[in-house]
Amino acid sequence: MREDSLTRSERAKKYSVFQTFTLVFLRMLIGWHFLYEGIAKLLNPYWTSAGYLSESKWLFSGVFTAITDNPSLLKIVDFLNIWGQIAIGLALITGLLTSWACIAGILLLLIYYVCNPPFVGYSYSVPSEGSYLVVNKILIEMAALGILLAFPTGKIMGLDRIILKKRKKAGQ
Amino acid sequence: MDQENDGRGIKEISQPNKEVNTGRRDVLKALASIPVLGAFFYGLAKKKTWDAERRKSLLEELGLEGELDTGRVRASLKKPGELLRIGIIGNGGRGEHLVRAMGFAHQGFFEIRGSKSQRAGRQRGIQGFLNQEDLNVLLTGVCDVFDVRAERGLAASLNDRRPGGGAGNLKGAKRFRSYQDMLDSKDIDAVIIATPDHWHAQMAIDAVNAGKHVYLEKCMTRTEEEVYALTDAVKKSGMVFQLGHQNPQQETFWRAKQIVDKNILGKITLVETTTNRNSPNGAWVYSIHKDASPQTIDWEQFQGPAPHRVPFSLERFFRWRCWYDYGTGLSGDLFSHEFDAVNQILGMGIPKTVVSSGGVYFFKDGRDVPDLFQAVCEYPDRDLTLVYSATLANSRGRGRVFMGHDASMEVGSGLTVNADYDSTRFEEKIKAGIIDTSLPLFSYRPGSKGIDTITSATEKYFATKGLMYTYQGGRQVDLSHLHVKEWIDCIRTGEKPSCDIDRGFEEAITCHMVTKSYLEGRRMEWDPVQKRIV
Known part of the structure; x- marks a missing residue:
């Protein structure tokens, strides 16, 4: 185990300054976006995911529209959505449990994507601000989180560094 | 390099210093992102203040400070009160819907069939029905001249798949062969009348005279004379009367009224309202039940007070809306x-004059009511014209628009207000760029709210629309349920329902002016002194 964590951090140490900078910068940007999406929803007393869910198309639309029919379930989904986004955003910015935040973020974005995918023949009542065919910004943000998962930076710049040191110390 | 040294030699002395150094560096690197958080919350605070100020200035301009935020407070009972026993007269399509609205559904309602979207729609309908408030009522009487429909009503009264359950307590309804028998029954407190219009007045008059509360479908009566008789009877009886216009139970209408009351639109001189349908069903060409025959339908009773008595006709029975x-x-x-x-x-009431025109242009199936129809209602005292335009041969949505000097308001299931480019009131704000006339000044969309998903694009989209009000929960509620519930609540509290006999009077008289103008080919006028159409 100790060997593993050492090699991981050793690997991470092989990033050049430029690589480290761009990876950490990307992490901050995505973290900022998640955090603001969550907080904006939190501050809007009228926000609910119902509109988005009820528009759902494709394979899983039955699941999403069923949520909108169940007020208590909808409340839970809204709560998890808001606080999930805030938690992921804070984790990415501060570099705390970074890998877990990446995984959670990817899963959340995947849900958004399959809920309303920009496939041929699907149209939604809320117009998008750009033009998308299969690939949209949700998918790209998801891929970017995949990069952050593959090239972790929390232990270089982030609270994960303290956790790593503590763990190392405990190991010694 | 550091680590090399670390492990050997002067270990005893240098180790603590090293720890302090690496520790400090670690802490710095670990907390490097804190300034980003600082910047984030600074930005957030700034945005909040800016939004609040913009909103406040717009609200002040509109005279709406904080007032539209609360939802409509309806007369609602904490306790369901004592059990009410209700009878249905006319258990056809609309009648069944109203019976469901009070909490009783035929098992057929739970069958899910058709295309994917139809199935999803029915699924939502079922969920909505089961989520309905239990009104503490029983369906105790069913009266219909068609056996199949009467049987369906009886089956619904026994179906415990309903809001509030009730397994074991449902004793089921009794079938009455005539509505008079139902009105004589001691087991009926109130009746819902959903028969064809030519029966409305007589049934409702007899019902209130028999001491039963009445929920009556529109149109309130078939003729002008019946309006006066029914209004007198309801007023004398003191029974609770609700006319079946469920649409105003929408939050949207209540918000629209507030906007008008706040004079945001300026002087309203024109209201355009439309009907846009383009299907046989929309044109009242309803399907004919396979079991319908002179044996299963009491044709004589169906005809009742109809002006012309004709031989048995399935078309006339099922598609009665096509004949005067x-x-x-x-x-x-x-x-x-x-x-x-x-x-x-x-709240403009009965028009001073009405002109209407139209004809049977598309559905040449033997009907005598027009399928294209226009009516112009004038209110000279208010400098207002109401224009109605209807087609059953094109479904392009033409909306319902209130046009004022300062803004226009379109009211449907949602609501939008757009400032008018040449508005006097908003002139400066439009010049200053605070109000963009191409975007709604005010927008309300029930059921779909706020910002969605992680792409902030939609947030931006809604934010540019100015102000937005929605109700919480995103829950679809059947409007007919709300309308029936209001009637039942009023029976228990003695309050007046929103669509009472006075509102019904105004509506029925206006409709009859419109009908008469078409049939007589001349302008109709309302004499407010004599209280007669002349």
């Missing part, structure tokens, strides 16, 4: 809804 013998066509069936919606918002 039973209804008033577009005016009583659909203009009545439109008039009521506008009347609820503007």
Whole structure:
């Protein structure tokens, strides 16, 4: 185990300054976006995911529209959505449990994507601000989180560094 | 390099210093992102203040400070009160819907069939039905001249798949062969009348005289004379009367009224309202039940007070809205809804004069009511014209628009207000770029709210629309349920329902002016002194 964590951090140490900078910068940007999406929803007393869910198309639309029919379930989904986004955003910015935040973020974005995918023949009542065919910004943000998962930076710049040191110390 | 040294030699002395150094560096690197958080919350605070100020200045300009934030407070009972026993007269399509609205559904309602979207729609309908409030009522009587429909009503009364359950307590309804028998029954407290229009007045008059509360479908009556008789009877009886215009139960209408009351639109001189349908079903060509025959339908009782008595006709029985013998066509069936919606918002009452025209242009199936129809209602005292335009041969949505000097308001299931480019009131704000006339000044979309998903694009989209009000929960509620519930609540509290006999009077008289103008080919006028159409 100790060997593993050492090699991981050793690997991470092989990033050049430029690589480290761009990876950490990307992490901050995505973290900022998640955090603001969550907080904006939190501050809007009228926000609910119902509109988005009820528009759902494709394979899983039955699941999403069923949520909108169940007020208590909808409340839970809204709560998890808001606080999930805030938690992921804070984790990415501060570099705390970074890998877990990446995984959670990817899963959340995947849900958004399959809920309303920009496939041929699907149209939604809320117009998008750009033009998308299969690939949209949700998918790209998801891929970017995949990069952050593959090239972790929390232990270089982030609270994960303290956790790593503590763990190392405990190991010694 | 550091680590090399670390492990050997002067270990005892240098180790603590090293720890402090690496520790400090670690802490710095670990907390490197804190300034980003600082910047984030600084930005957030700034945005909040800016939003609040912009909103406040716009609200002040509109005279709306904080007032539209609360939802409509309806007369609602904490306790369901004592059990009410209700009878249905006329258990056809609309009747079954109203019976469901009070909490009783036929098992057929739970069958999910058709295309994917139809199945999803029915699924939602079922969920909505089961989520309905239990009104503590029983369906104790069913009266219908068609055996199949009567049987369906009896089956619904026994179906415990309903809000509030009730397994074991449902004793089921009794079938009455005539409505008079039902009114004589001691087991009926109130009746819902959903028969063709030519029966409305007589049934409702007899019901209130028998001491039963009445929920009556529109159009309130088939003729002008019946309006006066029914209004007198209801007023004398003191029974709770609700006319079946469920649309104004929408939050949207209530918000629209507030906007008008706040004079945001400026002087309103024109209201345009429309009916846009393009299908046989929309044109009242309903399907004919396979078991319908002179043996299963009491044709004589169906005809009742109809002006012309004709031999048994399945078309006339199922598609009665196509003949003036039973209804008033577009005016009583659909203009009545439109008039009521506008009347609820503007409170303008009966017009001074009405001109209408139209014809049977598309559905040449033997009907005598027009399928294209226009009516112009004038209110000279208010400098207001209400224009109604209906087609059953094109479904392009033409909306319902209130046009004022300062802004226009379109009211449907949602609501949008756009400032007018040449508005006097908003002139400066438009010049200053605070108000963009191409975007709604005010927008309300029930059921779909706020910012969605992680892409902030939609947030931006809604934010540019200015102000937005929605109700919480995103829950679809059947409007008919709300309307029936209001009636039942009023029976228990003695309050007046929103669509009472006075509102019904205004609506029915207006509809009859519209109908008469078409049939007589001349302008009709309302004499407010004599209280007669002249």
